[in-house]
Amino acid sequence: MREPSTLVDKLWSAHEITRREDGAALLWVDRHFVHEGSFHAFSHMKARGRSIAEPGLTFAVADHYVPTRGREQGIANPEIAAMVRNLETNTSESGITLFGLRDPRQGIVHVVGPEQGLTLPGLLIVCGDSHTSTHGAFGAYAFGIGASEVAHVLMTQTLWQKKPKRMRVNVGGKAIVGVGAKDIALAIIASIGADGAQGHAIEFAGSAIAALSMEGRMTLCNMSIEAGGRCGMVAPDETTFAYLKDRPYAPKGATFEQALEVWSAQVSDPGAAFDRETTLDAGAIAPIVTWGTTPDDALPIDAYAPDPAREPDPVWAKYLREALDYMGIPPGKKLTEIAIDRVFIGSCTNARIEDLRAAAAVLAGRVAKVPGLVSPGSSMVKQQAEAEGLSKIFRDAGLEWADSGCSMCVGINGDIVASGERCASTTNRNFRGRQGPGARTHLMSPAMVAAAAVSGHLADVRPLLAGRAL
């Protein structure tokens, strides 16, 4: 009888073309997403006098540099305009479909791929962006790569990879009201560390994962990289299949039926061996915020910032001191007493329709005490949010409703947090300077960002949800 096998193993072996003696395998790539930042790779390819192998499997999105305000007037910054133009030229020369600045399907690559049905269970998906792990939510093997590998995929539609170890993260129980996928993700990262899953492909499993919507699973898999994981995935199920049905690029009719049969078997077999397993109880997770400069500097909202003076390990004490100093937080400060300067709702982590609904549920009928920006995950999400009246809720609360792009998550389109300012953010990285030089970032869920906005300080969303329809 065949050995029980994990989802990771099944996906890997379906894509392995050949294997070298040293263990590196040549893998077939089903989908390749490129963006403005992929220009290095196009240059590599041209320098070798080569052309693209599979333009039909390559899709481009303008997201990292695009303006989120005043887009209709074109791009004012000449350097940024050149980045977007460069993508247009490279993709048209190579015959790649581009969801460009003025395309109604434009948005953040990790929102657009799934939305368009380009992301499917069983696929191997790469992109020159670390948050490509997002697509694993569909039971795909999806990971971020650098420019040399992007060039290799453009030229050959394949990649040399070493097989990662397999790790299963079991999240059992049921999350309480006010706790979402972002809180689960931050709880996992805090528990295993920002490098806890290094060298591993993670499978998320358990009742609390099965209960998540596709949007929630995408948030979770998106954050796999913040635990150091090579990729993250959730086995496909009825929730996945229902999401995919009738998406533009998803299979249709008899092909869809055939796919369903295959996809249903894309699960880890009972008894399959993992290199590592860890377990969490979703019911024990409270809403979480980060206080420091890596995503594992995360604590429940009712906690206090750490105090280096009480830390016995001198190396760790120094780390805590420097992180608190950068963040401008006194040691031992109660987290809910930390005042904020602005909020940001956006990014490939938390800007899908469900995220906007969760934030709007808190903001409805309330006014934000600080300024803030809401950048929907895609132009389609923007349209839907406007149709549902969510944009009006954001505007009435005093927040700015903008166009879609990576925006203030990485700050390279000009949407930045000023030096020394503190931002409650639905994004994925609280690294020093991530949202702009000197910017201070607190990561949390969209509902928690909304709670911080109406409170003017980090706040527990739970009391604000009392009596509200969710």
Added chain:
Amino acid sequence: MEKFVRLTAKACPLALPNLNTDQILPARYLKWPRSAGLGRVLFQDLRYDTDGNERSDFPLNRQVWRDAKILVAGRNFGGGSSREAAVYALYDAGIRCVIAASFGDIFAQNAVKNGLLTAILPEADAAEVATAIAGDPDQLVSVDLERQTILRGNHIYPFAVDPVSRNQLLNGWDDIDLTESNRDRISAFRSEDLKRRPWALPAKA
């Protein structure tokens, strides 16, 4: 790609944990082509204050380590973003080897494609090397990839490296050439796969 076999050079201690790629190369420089000189802005926000003056306490700013070719870093070096320009910045600033207890997976993969060695030492050994060179900045450190050892004075530290990366660095292999030699295998896989997984194609393509 340039081979890496062995290297004897000055080593600069940078013993901060979690130096992610946003610290190695801030995102605002990602628009730059490599020819713009990414080495100049390596560790920009750690190396310079907001007025653009060098921070005297940042090790790479010390005269003795300006020509260092080796960095001895804290654990989880190069985590975060997949930006390969972080590797370009290190390489173009003259760095050929980073020693640390652990590395971000994508960073390590990008490093090997560019001839930069990521050598993994146990945390205690990495800390010992960092402390020793901080105390005697002029001493040279030798990294031998064939033997997988780091030599400092009379001390020998065996280091770990992914065997695939080791192979590639020792031989200066180019991925594309290797892939080309498998052209027939790729086409055979492709035609078989189209029959096996017709649903895997984008519906409109």
